[in-house]
Amino acid sequence: QKEVEQNSGPLSVPEGAIASLNCTYSDRGSQSFFWYRQYSGKSPELIMFIYSNGDKEDGRFTAQLNKASQYVSLLIRDSQPSDSATYLCAVNPQGAQKLVFGQGTRLTINP
Amino acid sequence: GAVVSQHPSWVICKSGTSVKIECRSLDFQATTMFWYRQFPKQSLMLMATSNEGSKATYEQGVEKDKFLINHASLTLSTLTVTSAHPEDSSFYICSATPGQLGGNTIYFGEGSWLTVV
Numbered sequence: 482q483k484e485v486e487q488n489s490g491p492l493s494v495p496e497g498a499i500a501s502l503n504c505t506y507s508d509r510g511s512q513s514f515f516w517y518r519q520y521s522g523k524s525p526e527l528i529m530f531i532y533s534n535g536d537k538e539d540g541r542f543t544a545q546l547n548k549a550s551q552y553v554s555l556l557i558r559d560s561q562p563s564d565s566a567t568y569l570c571a572v573n574p575q576g577a578q579k580l581v582f583g584q585g586t587r588l589t590i591n592p
Numbered sequence: 593g594a595v596v597s598q599h600p601s602w603v604i605c606k607s608g609t610s611v612k613i614e615c616r617s618l619d620f621q622a623t624t625m626f627w628y629r630q631f632p633k634q635s636l637m638l639m640a641t642s643n644e645g646s647k648a649t650y651e652q653g654v655e656k657d658k659f660l661i662n663h664a665s666l667t668l669s670t671l672t673v674t675s676a677h678p679e680d681s682s683f684y685i686c687s688a689t690p691g692q693l694g695g696n697t698i699y700f701g702e703g704s705w706l707t708v709v
Binding site: 515517522523524525526527530569571578579580581582583584585 | 598624626634635636638641683685697698699700701702703
């Protein structure tokens with residue numbers, strides 16, 4: 482089992498709809514969780530991070546964390562074509578000073 | 593957000609030569625820096641973690657004698673790919689954090705495209 486798993490996609494969503502991206506992790510002791518966006522040929526950029534169970538909202542983005550189910554998700558409301566990118570889920574395993582990345586989900590927003 | 597700068601953005605080198613990539617944290621002191629490699633359409637693979645003034649910790653399968661990492665100051669880390677070969681061609685990305693990950697996040701540099709011919 483991979484440490485961090487994401488559906489590689491591609492995930493296609495119509496413009497204006499909600500895009501839902503999912504991620505599961507294997508280390509139950511993981512404490513912090515991150516979502517990055519990566520455009521083709523570019524470096525990842527941080528969207529948001531979450532530490533506590535529940536929802537965390539930042540503009541059009543909402544991160545959801547359920548530690549009991551070892552599941553973290555990212556919702557993008559009012560999707561725009563500019564949101565088309567690969568979204569990377571990253572987890573900080575317990576006791577480790579590093580991030581482990583999932584393989585990323587390729588998201589396409591269709592005008 | 594915090595700024596991490598990487599240089600060069602792209603480099604082409606001949607097979608058998610060495611190439612150095614620099615990573616600088618511009619507006620914070622980076623206690624820890626990370627080096628990743630990413631092949632096309634694949635995820636980021638952590639190569640090594642470096643702390644200022646100490647030896648880097650390499651991930652399993654990464655040759656420490658081939659990928660030399662130096663973290664000489666709290667704002668600068670370098671990755672030297674020694675005796676580069678075409679299979680080393682990849683996108684190399686550094687990142688940095690100002691403290692323990694539990695309370696801080698990681699910021700990425702712009703990445704460096706390496707092509708070995």
